[in-house]
Amino acid sequence: MSSSRTRSATFVALAAAAAVTLTACGGGDSDTSSKSSKDNKDKTSDAATHTVRDAMGDVKVPDxxxxxxxxxxxALDSAVTLGVxxxxxxxxxxxxxxxxxxxxDKLKGIKPIGVIGEPNLEAINALKPDLILGSKVRYEKHYKSLSAIAPTVFSETxxxxxxxxxxxxxxxxxxxxEAKKVVSDYEAHIKRLTDALGGPAEAKKTKVGFVRFIEGADTRLYLNDTFVGSILxxxxxxxxxxxxxxxxxxxxSPEQIDKANADVVFYSTYGDPKKAKETQTTGxxxxxxxxxxKNKKTYKVDDNLWxxxxxxxGAGMILDEMEKSYGGAAE
Structure with a gap:
């Protein structure tokens, strides 16, 4: 494998590991220049605006x-999904x-502005944004500085x-x-797959689990308060x-993998399969x-996507994977 491909694979693995952490990330705060902040606010005030209620209260944003x-x-998925x-x-x-x-092609021209939880406020200010999207759980400590740059909207988590x-x-x-159509399309996709499984009553009879093998940590059986759990x-x-x-x-642990028993199991691996104990466990x-x-209904899936x-x-692509494997097998 070339060095560039190895480097890319490493980035993907690190990204997948960090994505499952829902606690706030570290990083120090810093001030932005009052002149730049004033310029950004003036630009916002010149445009038509509406008020959004978020995790921090009411925020006036450009229409x-x-x-x-x-x-x-x-937030990146939301923006790209909506054509932004x-x-x-x-x-x-x-x-x-x-x-x-x-x-x-939907990511061309985007500039990096720091790692998740540790925003580079100077880099953000230099882009002259008119809107910033983030989450309270990761960025509450930076809210004042971010809001000084542009209207900032935070989800709770x-x-x-x-x-x-x-x-x-x-x-x-x-x-x-535009969002209404996105939601409608997702709901139609959900219905199509549920119907392929025989409808809600039949689908409920099949116990589905998700297992993630993780290098450097115990194996995780995902519960309901997760992205994957919400889709199931x-x-x-x-x-x-x-x-x-x-x-x-x-x-x-590998000695407790019997706790993963289910009629259907989707599983993924973060890191090296041997170091993540996937090889040891599945063998x-x-x-x-x-x-x-035993019934040949285990499906290995893309850890990065899931x-x-x-x-x-992302959810639509996961449903596509499920439709091709589990849904197709159920028909």
Whole structure:
């Protein structure tokens, strides 16, 4: 493998690992120049505006923002889904790609403005944004400085609230009408797959689980308060009793993988399969005793997409993968 491909793979792996963390990231705050802030505010005041209620209160934003900076991966998905190319976006690690699942042509021209949780305020200010989208959980400490640069809209958190966050982003972007079609298309996609599974009643009879092997950590069985968990809930499929609960994940060792028992298992791997204990676990006797394994209903999926695709575009691509594997097998 070439050095550039190796470097890209490393970025993707690091990004996928960081994407599942819903706690606020570190990073110091700093001041922006009063002149630049005043210039940005003056530009906002010259345009037609509307008020958005977000996690921080009421925010007056331009009706049609032209220069948008996004601080989280779900905000990037929202913007691209609605046909908006941001002028700036965060990366999970320095020099990492903004996304590996969103179309490359939709990301052209975007400038990096720091890593997630640690915004480069000077870089953001230099882009002269008229709107900044982020989350309170990661950026509350920077809110004052960001708001001095441009109107700043924060969701409360990321992950399982992705649909609510999308509605907030659409409102801030002045794209509420366009958002209705996106939601409608997703709901139609959900219905199509649920119907392929025999309808809600039949879908509920099948227990579906998601397993993630992680280099440097225990294996995770994903619960309901996750992006993946929310999609499974939308599909109205059944869930194993130990995973059909509030929370983020049930962490297990290879010796406890029997807790992943389900009729259907989707799984992904972050990092090296051996170091993540995927090879050891899936080659062991406990894995082979899982109902899904015995019935050949285990499906390995793209870790980067399923962990970073937090939005309607990402969710649609996940449904496509499910439709080709699980949905197709159910027909």
């Amino acid at each position: 049609s923002p032209k220069r948008v900076v996004v601080l989280d991966t779900d 190319t941001p002028v700036g976006a965060s990366t999970v690690v320095e020099e990492a790609p903004f996304s590996t699942y969103l179309p490359e 990321t992950g399982p609230t992705w649909r609510k966050n999308f509605d907030l982003h659409a409102d801030a972007l002045g794209q509420k009408n 809930k939308d599909l109205q499929v059944g869930r194993p009793a130990n995973q059909d609960t509030d929370g983020f994940s049930l962490d297990v 062991g006797p406990l894995w082979k005793k899982l109902d899904a394994v 962990m970073l695709g937090i939005g309607y575009t």
